[in-house]
Amino acid sequence: MPHPTTHPHYSPSASRPDFSPPEATTDSHTTLQGLACLPKPAADLVLLGDLTGRYATGSYSRLGPDGRTVTLRGDRQGISEHGHRITAAIACHVARAGGSVEQLTRLLLHPDHEGGRHAQHIALRSGQARALGYIHRVWASAVQTVSTSMVLGSRDHAYEVLAALRDRIETTPWRGEQARTALRVLRAHLNFAETAGGPLHHASERQAAEEAGISRTALRAVYETILRPQGWLRRLRVGHGREGSTWYLALGSSHRRVGTAVLSRSRTTRFPPDPALEEWTTPETGTAPDIDSTVLARLMGHDAFAHHGLGSAALVIISALHARPAQTIADLIASSSVSRATTYRTLRRLAHHGLVHHHGETWTLAPHALQGLGRFPRSTQPPLDMQPARGWDEIALRSGTAGTAARRKALHAAERALYQKALERLAEHRSRALVIVHNGRPVLVPAVRPDEVPAAWQAADGRVLDPATGRAADGWRMATDGRLILITPADQRTYDELAAAHTQALSEWESTA
Numbered sequence: 141m142p143h144p145t146t147h148p149h150y151s152p153s154a155s156r157p158d159f160s161p162p163e164a165t166t167d168s169h170t171t172l173q174g175l176a177c178l179p180k181p182a183a184d185l186v187l188l189g190d191l192t193g194r195y196a197t198g199s200y201s202r203l204g205p206d207g208r209t210v211t212l213r214g215d216r217q218g219i220s221e222h223g224h225r226i227t228a229a230i231a232c233h234v235a236r237a238g239g240s241v242e243q244l245t246r247l248l249l250h251p252d253h254e255g256g257r258h259a260q261h262i263a264l265r266s267g268q269a270r271a272l273g274y275i276h277r278v279w280a281s282a283v284q285t286v287s288t289s290m291v292l293g294s295r296d297h298a299y300e301v302l303a304a305l306r307d308r309i310e311t312t313p314w315r316g317e318q319a320r321t322a323l324r325v326l327r328a329h330l331n332f333a334e335t336a337g338g339p340l341h342h343a344s345e346r347q348a349a350e351e352a353g354i355s356r357t358a359l360r361a362v363y364e365t366i367l368r369p370q371g372w373l374r375r376l377r378v379g380h381g382r383e384g385s386t387w388y389l390a391l392g393s394s395h396r397r398v399g400t401a402v403l404s405r406s407r408t409t410r411f412p413p414d415p416a417l418e419e420w421t422t423p424e425t426g427t428a429p430d431i432d433s434t435v436l437a438r439l440m441g442h443d444a445f446a447h448h449g450l451g452s453a454a455l456v457i458i459s460a461l462h463a464r465p466a467q468t469i470a471d472l473i474a475s476s477s478v479s480r481a482t483t484y485r486t487l488r489r490l491a492h493h494g495l496v497h498h499h500g501e502t503w504t505l506a507p508h509a510l511q512g513l514g515r516f517p518r519s520t521q522p523p524l525d526m527q528p529a530r531g532w533d534e535i536a537l538r539s540g541t542a543g544t545a546a547r548r549k550a551l552h553a554a555e556r557a558l559y560q561k562a563l564e565r566l567a568e569h570r571s572r573a574l575v576i577v578h579n580g581r582p583v584l585v586p587a588v589r590p591d592e593v594p595a596a597w598q599a600a601d602g603r604v605l606d607p608a609t610g611r612a613a614d615g616w617r618m619a620t621d622g623r624l625i626l627i628t629p630a631d632q633r634t635y636d637e638l639a640a641a642h643t644q645a646l647s648e649w650e651s652t653a
Contacts, residue, residue, distance in 0.1 A: 223258025
């Protein structure tokens with residue numbers, strides 16, 4: 141089979157077919173007009189390619205101290221990922237500029253555009269139809285990404301977007317235990333985004349679970365059922381090896397409230413509602429939530445707020461009381477989006493540890509409740525079975541959840557170690573490509589493949605002889621390098637295309653050698 145090179149260079153010549161559309165070669169004015177509609181960084185990416193290694197960073201290489209790209213994984217998969225990232229970036233630029241898929245095709249398949257080498261390589265290797273299908277898939281993904289994201293002009297703008305997202309999270313009703321778990325996951329990703337300086341950030345599932353203080357199984361469940369369907373969080377790229385997944389935070393769907401998808405789980409069905417009496421017209425928790433998500437982010441990692449401890453309901457109620465002190469039960473139900481029964485039960489548990497005080501009809505936090513230090517009012521005599529807490533660790537010990545976070549981190553560390561060992565074993569069995577560096581550019585050395593045909597099986601007309609019958613086998617052809625190529629109706633490449641691609645690879649190798 142033909143061998144693709146590490147960085148294939150395709151110069152127009154009569155020895156290979158031209159896979160670029162007619163506009164790319166005969167109407168350069170149209171191409172220049174397409175570039176003029178793009179910003180200068182996008183036009184440079186199309187014309188010159190990824191000179192800085194920006195789109196290679198994180199996939200299979202990184203930037204060295206001198207600013208040059210250092211290859212970490214010099215295999216074809218990494219090179220393909222790099223080319224795909226460049227292609228996707230160009231597609232997003234064209235979509236954001238109001239272009240079309242035809243304009244993107246002209247830009248990518250133009251022979252003088254370095255940014256389109258990945259698409260041109262697919263056209264040379266697999267045929268023009270396969271390349272056009274790939275471009276259309278990339279374009280559909282780019283249109284969806286551009287329609288659900290925004291352009292950040294500066295770091296200040298990025299922090300304004302994150303601040304607006306934090307306000308949206310704090311004023312959204314998170315009804316039900318699963319929705320409150322989703323709130324913890326979303327706030328964990330907001331912490332990562334604030335560290336990264338924008339909605340686009342990198343984190344693994346285990347890292348997010350440890351930050352939110354929940355299990356990895358619960359994290360996946362709320363992502364698939366709440367965060368992703370409602371537009372709060374999108375996974376753009378799944379992590380590999382030591383690299384975390386790439387995530388993007390959004391403002392969520394404005395037409396749908398969290399936790400209102402299944403009514404039968406939040407309301408009893410023992411006595412069905414009577415429409416004539418206008419029963420169940422509004423949810424019990426109201427529509428005016430107001431919590432302090434910074435308090436939630438600060439406390440959710442403690443063992444005291446694990447599933448069998450105080451739980452997410454206590455976390456949300458403490459955040460609501462910190463945002464607005466001295467709330468009545470009705471106010472607290474509305475601000476925390478916690479049901480009435482759960483609110484009473486959670487307040488009793490918090491009061492048992494001396495973390496909240498009850499004055500008439502209002503509830504407030506103890507002076508040092510955020511540190512887990514309980515205190516009973518001097519005007520009241522606490523019951524004998526109640527003792528003020530002396531920290532979150534003591535509350536976790538009383539609840540039987542002490543050590544949950546440590547056990548979770550140990551489990552994740554063991555899983556990471558096993559995963560790395562599996563990758564190392566896989567790398568040992570994978571044949572490594574031999575690459576030489578010529579003039580600062582790596583060139584793949586054509587290797588001997590195990591599918592070479594013995595001389596006794598080769599016919600003069602390029603056919604393959606069946607060793608059992610001695611006759612030519614139908615559907616089999618010989619490549620110019622003496623290897624088998626099966627031509628089927630589903631194959632989009634002709635024999636001439638395969639021979640031209642292999643000739644191009646050998647030509648570059650011989651010129652380098």
